[in-house]
Amino acid sequence: MLTLLCAALSLTFVIAACGDDEEEGGGGQATTPAESGGGKEIASNPDNGATSITVGSKNFTEQKLLGEIYAAGLEAAGYKVKRELNLGDENIALKALKGGQIDAYPEYTGTALGSFFDVKAADVPKDPAEASTQAREGFAKEGLTAFAPTPFTSSNEVALTKEKAEELGVTKISDLADKAADLNLYGSPECRQRTDCLLGLKEVYGLKFKKFTPVALDLRHEVLKKGQADVSIVFTTDPQIKREGFVLLEDDKKMFPPNQSNFVVRDDIAKKAGPDLSKVIDSVQAGLNAEVMQELSARVDLDKKTPDVVAGEYLRESGLVK
Amino acid sequence: MISGATGSGFGVPLAGVVSEFSDAIEFIFRSRESRAGGADVGGSQMLDLLGEHLQLTLAASLVACLVSIPLGLWLGHIRRGSFVAISVSNVGRAVPSLALIAFFVAYLGVGFTNVTVALALLAIPPILTNTYVGVAQVDRDSVDAARGMGMSGLQIVRRVELPLALPLIFGGVKTSVVNVVATATIAPLAGVVTLGDPIINVSTYGDEGRLAAAIVVAALAVAAELSLSALQRAVTPTGLKLGSGRTLRERFPFPKRRVEATP
Numbered sequence: 001m002l003t004l005l006c007a008a009l010s011l012t013f014v015i016a017a018c019g020d021d022e023e024e025g026g027g028g029q030a031t032t033p034a035e036s037g038g039g040k041e042i043a044s045n046p047d048n049g050a051t052s053i054t055v056g057s058k059n060f061t062e063q064k065l066l067g068e069i070y071a072a073g074l075e076a077a078g079y080k081v082k083r084e085l086n087l088g089d090e091n092i093a094l095k096a097l098k099g100g101q102i103d104a105y106p107e108y109t110g111t112a113l114g115s116f117f118d119v120k121a122a123d124v125p126k127d128p129a130e131a132s133t134q135a136r137e138g139f140a141k142e143g144l145t146a147f148a149p150t151p152f153t154s155s156n157e158v159a160l161t162k163e164k165a166e167e168l169g170v171t172k173i174s175d176l177a178d179k180a181a182d183l184n185l186y187g188s189p190e191c192r193q194r195t196d197c198l199l200g201l202k203e204v205y206g207l208k209f210k211k212f213t214p215v216a217l218d219l220r221h222e223v224l225k226k227g228q229a230d231v232s233i234v235f236t237t238d239p240q241i242k243r244e245g246f247v248l249l250e251d252d253k254k255m256f257p258p259n260q261s262n263f264v265v266r267d268d269i270a271k272k273a274g275p276d277l278s279k280v281i282d283s284v285q286a287g288l289n290a291e292v293m294q295e296l297s298a299r300v301d302l303d304k305k306t307p308d309v310v311a312g313e314y315l316r317e318s319g320l321v322k
Numbered sequence: 323m324i325s326g327a328t329g330s331g332f333g334v335p336l337a338g339v340v341s342e343f344s345d346a347i348e349f350i351f352r353s354r355e356s357r358a359g360g361a362d363v364g365g366s367q368m369l370d371l372l373g374e375h376l377q378l379t380l381a382a383s384l385v386a387c388l389v390s391i392p393l394g395l396w397l398g399h400i401r402r403g404s405f406v407a408i409s410v411s412n413v414g415r416a417v418p419s420l421a422l423i424a425f426f427v428a429y430l431g432v433g434f435t436n437v438t439v440a441l442a443l444l445a446i447p448p449i450l451t452n453t454y455v456g457v458a459q460v461d462r463d464s465v466d467a468a469r470g471m472g473m474s475g476l477q478i479v480r481r482v483e484l485p486l487a488l489p490l491i492f493g494g495v496k497t498s499v500v501n502v503v504a505t506a507t508i509a510p511l512a513g514v515v516t517l518g519d520p521i522i523n524v525s526t527y528g529d530e531g532r533l534a535a536a537i538v539v540a541a542l543a544v545a546a547e548l549s550l551s552a553l554q555r556a557v558t559p560t561g562l563k564l565g566s567g568r569t570l571r572e573r574f575p576f577p578k579r580r581v582e583a584t585p
Contacts, residue, residue: 089524114525120359186432189510190523195360203360214519215432216511219424228431 042280042320048078051273053265056102057085058093061300061307062154062237062293066106068311070263073284076321077276085307090115097144103269107146108154109135110196110259116142121196121257128153128258135262145270147281149260152237152290156187156197156256158249159234161224165247172252173205176231180207186223187233189214196257197233204255221246236290239298261285287318346533357528363520364531372538375516378506379546381438383499386445391491394450398457398487399479407454411447419444419505423512432513437506444505445498452494456487485559492554496547503543507535517542 053074057067067085075081084102087093090111096102109131113119117138125131128149136146158173165171168179176183191197192214201207209231215223221240223229234241234248241248263281270277292314299310315321353365390411397403422440430436460483468482507518520527520535527535555563 114358122359189515189519190525192515193356193361193363193523193526194358196358199360213432213513214510214515215513216420216424219427219432219512222427223432226428226431
């Protein structure tokens, strides 16, 4: 089983930690840091082999990618890693985390505050750092350690095609003020009744669109492309944005709350894993801004590569593994 | 295994289940602030969802009936095309409605028409197959007798084959309507806000809203089944009914309770 795992992994990246006996040096400093893509290669520490971490994720592309990236990063640092990357929604993931079926998974600040800690959407802090701190405190009470948030935020944002943006001459959401009445707006079904989505556009910006049509997540871009939608509410990290050349309007009144991803680990595992854990997390997610996430998700959703391959590509391209 | 939840083993505490259900029932009748805040959900808002759900169900079922009953009657009458009526339409059943909706986005856009067509396609196979079989299995002798009496083809269909096939046709309609009632819950993914909305958007409606909508949809499906069964019995020609004056217990063959069996 272990050899099978190792064989599968070595397809995507060279790994020196399949067996402890393969380690040549004693400490972490034995491996030479390769300064290639700006990132620093993750050093393998044989002491970490004693810790086994089961990385989980929810059941959509961005989460699977994050799960694979963290898992591969932790493996490169010498940890024993298992993957459980298709866990349904946040409630299932949290239950699995608390129940010990998984040891860690990435969760979004906004989702954590809204779903786990019952913070109303309007009360989520608009400052990303403050929101993350609040989420971290919430997790701490549950016996969970939330590590530093990712650079990217996976929030809602108003998108339109480049042509439409030029035609209307808009760059900020408030520019839509006198134009919204003639525009067809599309968005996810949950958007309709949320203050951090459609209701917020009404209340904060005073925008009344001609019609709002709820559609499935992957249709939000389709309707833009086909011209059925003038404006669509999308996620900042959606893969189609970059590939289709959509324009995201600036949220000049800061209505959409921040929604960074935080790697959440059960306290006992976090303690056992030692200081290398946070180092690995910081280094693998340092390069994950919104554009990079769009590109990585595009490779999975549009180019039909698997998340583990794309995660390997990302780590190699950023010089974190060889 | 480390269990995070209180309570032991498999069983969810009964009190928890009861309170979840009563909360869901309350959700159906009284509106409250949504989980994320800023909007009222439940209560009268459920009525709007129910109305939209019924409209969509009715539209899709009607379209399906209008397409498949005439086609099934014709194919059954000429006793040809069983391949079309049974195999092809059954293959159609295997295509997920969600995929159909996504497919029609390119031609019909997103909205009521799109979802109606997708659900109608889901509803057609059972009605078409049942209509075909219902007509094709009508006793040859009856049809020949009718022809011998000088009836035209149309008259045979209308006065012999259709009445004899009606119970089976209604069986198909019943299956389809129940299917459509249940599947109409995916409509909020394509612009029609039905009872599926609370099921899809837990972040707004909460778990009690999801359960509440599920209860209403289930009740709706049962109601559709029962009312169409009643209609089916009503349209069954007297000659086809097995004996008259049957009691309810004979019609629904539940085993008698032991308590009742003892004198």
